Amino acid sequence: xxxxxxxDNHATTPVDPRVFAAMTPYFTDLFGNAASRNHSFGWAAxxxxxxxxxxxxxxxxxxxxxxxxxxxxxxxNNLAIKGVAQMxxxxxxxxxxxxxEHKATLDTCKHLEKEGFKVTYLPVQTNGLIDLDQLxxxxxxxxxxxxxxxxxxEIGVVQPVAEIGKLAKSRGVLFHTDAVQAAGxxxxxxxxxxxxxxxxxxxxxxxxKGVGALYVRRRNPRVQLTAQIDGGGHERGMRSGxxxxxxxxxxxxxxxLAKAEMAEETKKLSYLRDKLKDRLLAELDECYINGTMEHxxxxxxxxxxxxxxxxxxxxxxxxxxxxxxxxxxxATLEPSYVLKALGAGDDLAHSxxxxxxxxxxxxxxxxxxxxxxxxxxxKLRELSPLYEMHKEGIDLxxxxxxxx
Amino acid sequence: MxxxxxxxxYNNPRNVGSMDKNDPNVGTGMVGAPECGDVMKLQVKVxxxxxxxxxxxxxxxxxxxxxxxxxxxxxxxxxxxxxxxLEIKNTDIVTELxxxxxxxxxxxLAEDAIxxxxxxxxxxxxL
Numbered sequence: 444x445x446x447x448x449x450x451d452n453h454a455t456t457p458v459d460p461r462v463f464a465a466m467t468p469y470f471t472d473l474f475g476n477a478a479s480r481n482h483s484f485g486w487a488a489x490x491x492x493x494x495x496x497x498x499x500x501x502x503x504x505x506x507x508x509x510x511x512x513x514x515x516x517x518x519x520n521n522l523a524i525k526g527v528a529q530m531x532x533x534x535x536x537x538x539x540x541x542x543x544e545h546k547a548t549l550d551t552c553k554h555l556e557k558e559g560f561k562v563t564y565l566p567v568q569t570n571g572l573i574d575l576d577q578l579x580x581x582x583x584x585x586x587x588x589x590x591x592x593x594x595x596x597e598i599g600v601v602q603p604v605a606e607i608g609k610l611a612k613s614r615g616v617l618f619h620t621d622a623v624q625a626a627g628x629x630x631x632x633x634x635x636x637x638x639x640x641x642x643x644x645x646x647x648x649x650x651x652k653g654v655g656a657l658y659v660r661r662r663n664p665r666v667q668l669t670a671q672i673d674g675g676g677h678e679r680g681m682r683s684g685x686x687x688x689x690x691x692x693x694x695x696x697x698x699x700l701a702k703a704e705m706a707e708e709t710k711k712l713s714y715l716r717d718k719l720k721d722r723l724l725a726e727l728d729e730c731y732i733n734g735t736m737e738h739x740x741x742x743x744x745x746x747x748x749x750x751x752x753x754x755x756x757x758x759x760x761x762x763x764x765x766x767x768x769x770x771x772x773x774a775t776l777e778p779s780y781v782l783k784a785l786g787a788g789d790d791l792a793h794s795x796x797x798x799x800x801x802x803x804x805x806x807x808x809x810x811x812x813x814x815x816x817x818x819x820x821x822k823l824r825e826l827s828p829l830y831e832m833h834k835e836g837i838d839l840x841x842x843x844x845x846x847x
Numbered sequence: 848m849x850x851x852x853x854x855x856x857y858n859n860p861r862n863v864g865s866m867d868k869n870d871p872n873v874g875t876g877m878v879g880a881p882e883c884g885d886v887m888k889l890q891v892k893v894x895x896x897x898x899x900x901x902x903x904x905x906x907x908x909x910x911x912x913x914x915x916x917x918x919x920x921x922x923x924x925x926x927x928x929x930x931x932x933l934e935i936k937n938t939d940i941v942t943e944l945x946x947x948x949x950x951x952x953x954x955x956l957a958e959d960a961i962x963x964x965x966x967x968x969x970x971x972x973x974l
Contacts, residue, residue, distance in 0.1 A: 750908060751908070752884055752885065752908050752909050752910055754884075754910040754911065755857070755909065755910050758849065758857060758910070758911040778884065788881075789881070789883075789884075790881030790882050793881070793882075793884040825863065826860060826863055826906055826907060826908075827906060827907070827908045828886055828887070829886055829908045830908075831865060831888075831906060844880035844881070844882075844886070845877075845878050845879070845880065845959075
């Protein structure tokens, strides 16, 4: 077993060697521009891009023509939301999203608010899921778009996407979903789920960074977008710019592998995840799982270790790469807005760790991480005045703190 | 990201523990709040005749720098009189531990904890 152990697969994933092998010829021998229509270099590149389009479409139940290549999911979200808002501005000016979206969606919506659009940010329930009745009630005759993520990047909860799609369709509203964490991990089908626009990214599913795609429905209804990048009119005019052929080949291959291996991989990931969860819960008291376990990605575990501060926990497990909901090291001292949206107190948000298990993790690694986390949490609780007070039966929520 | 001294205090915290807060010779300071991500409890046991700090203990909920700041504070407090203890400045802690700007609040909290503990002792002792 090699240290450090990478258990932060929601942030990014390593490129699968099979993906890398598929990409390499397109850097050197097959370097053509997919838009060059009059020689074999261009044709080879175009063939590769069209193959990738099909591989991506097959993963999500779409046709090749509905795939628009982008630089990644942030751009896909920008293109989907701004593109719809601008294209359908005459129809309405209202967008519905929710509190635990990725910043790529939230900040795009905030940008549109400055341009005069109205945005509803739905709250989530304590399990991390939106309330469909609240969504139904939020739709007005001015609503043009609902943007709700498929699976959350911090807590891994899977939203009731098919129900949202059905509701959107019944009210004539377009439905965009950020499926960055879900695509390639759990079955996603744009037809069954009633999705009109879907963002995905290669580097979250063992493909390269810097490439992603936006699915744009072509029939029933035919979705139109206002381009955000002007130029040569590539990608049916929706996204200009010379295509990143090696990256696109990698994204295509990553999608093909994910589809072929999903059933088996899900079994392995959920086994490892549950083993980690069960060991932590068996040996440590006062641990809280953030978000529902029932509707959740198979590789995600997000736990708050009460009375232990997240950053100090990360420092103790410094040979394990995970992520903390506490952002004490960054410019802001704010804990995770996702955990706060669930109604977790700030103290529990500061105490959380996100584990993201991936294709290349082994059982030995997971066992090592479990033992290490248990050891460090116990040590830090020895140090924690809050744990001591809890043991003395003091209600920390009623205690008079000197907030500084 | 962390200095060697911070890592050393984190791995081998000095003087971890609690003393009886009802002891008339023990001063207790508790500063910070869980929702801010750090809480420090610092206690001093003072010789009632000489006012010299005989023992100091801490418990801290917070990042590695917060743990190190309070651990260091207990080391510095031992052997000082209560008046000398009040001269410890957060900037001394910053320098000793090479804290980066984003971690200066940890040293401020440690200074606050020292003051709170000494104040509590003085109140008990009628000083």
